[in-house]
Amino acid sequence: MPDHNISATQRKKYQEKDFHAIFNSITDGAFIYDELGHIIFMNTAAVRILGLATDTDYLGHLYREYMHLVKDDSGQVPLSDNADDILLHALHCQESVSAKPHHVFIQQPQGKVVCVDLYCAPAFNSPHQLRRGICLMHLEQKQHKNEKRTQQIIQVLFALMGLFPIGEVEDSDVHLAAELIASPDMKAITQSIVDLLRSHLACDYTWLLTFDMAQDQVRFVAMSGFTREQEAVRYQVAATCPLSEFISTAHLARLLTNEILVVQRDELPIHHDLRINMGPQTMLCIPLFVFDQILGCLVLAKNGRYVRYPSADIELVRAMALLISLILRQFHLQTQLSRTQAREQVLSETNQRINEFLDLASHELFTPLTILMGNLQLAQRRFQREPMPESVEQWHLYQANMMQVLDNILQGARIQERMIYDMLDDSRIQTQTLTLQLRPCNLQELVSTTVAEQQAASPERTFHLHLDVADQPPIIMAEPSRIKRVVNTFLRQADAYSPLDRPVSIRLCARDAVARVEVQDQGWGIPYEEQHLIWQRFYRSTGLSVQHELDLSLGLGLYLCRAFIELHHGSTGLESHPGQGATFWFTIPVIQAQE
Template sequence: MEPTSQLEAVFASIPNGVIVYDLEGKILRMNPAALTLFEIASENLYRRKSYRQFVRRYQIRDENQQPISLKHWEINRVIRGDTALGAQEDTVMVHLPSGRSIYVIISCAPVFDSQRHQMGTVCVFHNITDRYQHELQVRRTSTSLLALIQAIADIPTLIDRWSPEATLLLPPAMSFVGQQLVELIGQMLACARVFLLSLGPPRDHLYYVAMWGLTPEQEQRRRENNGRFALSDFLDEATLAQLSANKEVRIPHDRVRLPFLDRDDLGPLTTLWMPIVLGKQLAGMLVIARDDLQDEYTPEEIALVRAIAMLIALVIECVQLLNKVDGTSGRAFVLQEANQLINEFLNLASHELRTPLAAMMGNIQLAQRRLEALRKRVEELSKTASREVEQVRQPLEHASESARLQERIIRDMMDDARIQAHTLTLHKKPHDLIKLVRETVAAAQRQAPERKIVLNIKYTGETVPIVADADRIKQVIDIYLSNALNYSPADLPVTVQLTVEGSVARVSVHDEGVGIPPEEQEHVWERFYRAKGITVQHELDLSLGLSLYICQELIKYHDGGVGLQSVPGQGSTFWFTLPVAPHQK
């Protein structure tokens, strides 16, 4: 094969979109992957046209959905000849002419001739839409679950608004709880629609308590028909009997009667009806709608929906009991029992999130091991083969990092929920703090081998004895380290230091980042707080602003303290203290 033909074949086979520009920013070449990515029929449509003309065809936004000005793009810097920083990346959302939106990482670099004179620019577009949307769904699910827990925690403040004679599942004052529940289901199970229905007067007539996945007009039409039709107007006798027996029912769209709706309103959706039973009586239903073409509901999904239906019944019974019991101690007992059941629900919800994540991590790690073995076998082969292996390796690294990020989000979400419900359990035992610090630093170094982590033990003794939950202390150190690595330049070290003064041990993590302004330092430990104006190194950091708050709470559980020292432009030092075990000092 001629060298030119070989180069053309390589260019055409690159899986990422590639666009080559001249010194004026005019398009010279677009590979097939770029044409497909940007929905362009032919390369000739944009050849010799400015990248500005090309970009005008699309709506470009950043990760926060804010419009991006062309002057802030890295391609401008490269075309201007500012190549001191080397290749740089942007992560953007591109709204395509077809109506679809994609997320891409854009990497731009100068192209030099043999004399090191810049002759153009090459931009590579890596499509991360699937990964980004999956992570976004995890974040939205996490947010929904946190909002649900907060809503349940607020119920005692609304007791006075509850009428013992209320006939619906949830009165208007507490409808927000139902709304959080349906949003949670919709996010976790990727449903088209979710309904929380109540039976009320006249006998067994249907009321819409909460809805998800509908337009405002569709919601309004349903609310206008609240109480006008009986459940028997929608379902046949056999289905009603199953629901009354506390059994879930799967109903194809053509078997659901719609007394006040057009058939097109439901569309080709298959519904799962989950009964909500109070005192052996059918009181309402959770209804989930999915496209007929999707897979059947799995046993795990059905178990999750049933758990939420039971949680709804629990909320109602809890409120009713709170109205009946007298005195502070009685109410405290009821709330304690409610927290216990809520915690069981959280365990099930976290399992539903973690199970597919664990499977994904396992597959990624297996693929990475096989790829490493392949890389060793092809080291002596051509550069082209090595590049092909590298093109496979990089997405796997991104996927692995993505899975670790999701795992951290889920962990933070569940810890926060248990802290709010006062159900967090620690397993305290004697441990050596030096060993815990060393193990955590070693694990972080394995996860980020390209970064330099310096460990400085300023203590002459062999051990620093503490009584603690080892996993939780490691978790705090890991969060400090992760933040330091994410929010500091990749070419500068992160320093971990352990000191002991009297009966107090102190662990600190210092980074060389931009620092935190004084007016923000007092807020960093607040729940859901994220510092403004700080650039994170990981382009898909979807954290919820919980990590430092959780660190503070975990250290409080250990009778210690947390703190921060930061000077803008000189980095930040996050620290925590723990009491040294008195009898072994």
């Protein structure tokens, strides 16, 4: 029964205590503020999200003192002073309804940037009291990071240069390149590139246009960030206006010298129809050259004056311009080839192979790059913020933590290095420029060393090496690094696709001047319908799942193994029954027994 003897004052205290307990139980950050922006109450989750000390006396202070909103997760570009007025605007709503979330970045006092969905709405009480508002902050578990992919894209470029045979280009006319870049296949590729740049570099607009100096015109090839109406206006203006309506002679002259421009929008003689509903912008212009002649320009625009473009972002955009130029060259070659072959089939296959390679390379290279970037940033924060150890025990702990970070960085670098080597070797095979440095090698020593290295890399796995050779180990004529890569690929394949509690067996035997190396796992085997496909270039199995490591593969590993062994005058094969594991093997000629 309720206690009727409790006074109104005590009852109010109990109610406040219950309110505080309920408010603090909310897992999302929440605080109440008045119409002047003063904080009336804030729960524990909000204190954590804003990065405040638990003993901070924030009551009665303006929420602006603690909420530092920034444009992206770099923390370098603050929003305008009125950007967070969405909280005060909520107080003027006529109804107390759930508001649309605002996706914002908040920079904590320590410098860390967190991404939250911000909800704010009025909390109605007596009409004679000051209005109050409530703000909810939902912390996103996965941050939208603006990763620096410069190194990744450049590495893909180097590999892509050898993806197809490159010959002499006949009739290297920039006008033909301009026609090719406007083709449906090429427009689809360039549209994907401008969309990618706008998304990952947090730009407001991106576009690609070409110059026709002879006709004194420009042509928009791809645009991102504009409405359909804005795009239509740009196509119309480009079709009827001269080049001087888009860029000044001085800026064009700088582009012709392959100079990268960072200019303010109001510095350019832009046609008045294109200025409608467009405020100040800082534009990054990267010239696009094909056959040593300027074809056009790749442009990024961010709202605001004198916005800074980081050097890494500029290098990434430059790499994308090179990528477009390279793809155009390949399209040009395919156009020449179509004079003697079925044009539609060749172009379709070329486009498909380019898209498959770009998709694979961009996804697979991104994962080890994330390992590198994450651990480098962790090491940087520790160097900047953690005090130097004062005792031997603290120094040992500090050293162990840093060594773990460095080991993670090394792991990511090795994964990325292996993938880049695969792409470069593949490009050399396609262009028939891969040469081997052959010399007499001890095959038993190569296999034993590779197994030991894999055992050290996977200590939880048991590897059994069985030798079935004569008194003297077999000697082969080979390039040692290539043979070790074949054995290592077979070992990693077995390690990745079988349970950790089952051993992997390796057998080396030599009979009749031929050595045979087998790697057998006890996994789930390979389906019969896939066994003849796994040696193909870019093929990746869809029916199996990696058990305990990152699935990082461009579909080149087994293809390169077969190519390497065939260059050594050997052969490769697979024996597998579903549910009974798989055995990968290769044979190679033996020149003599070691004396």
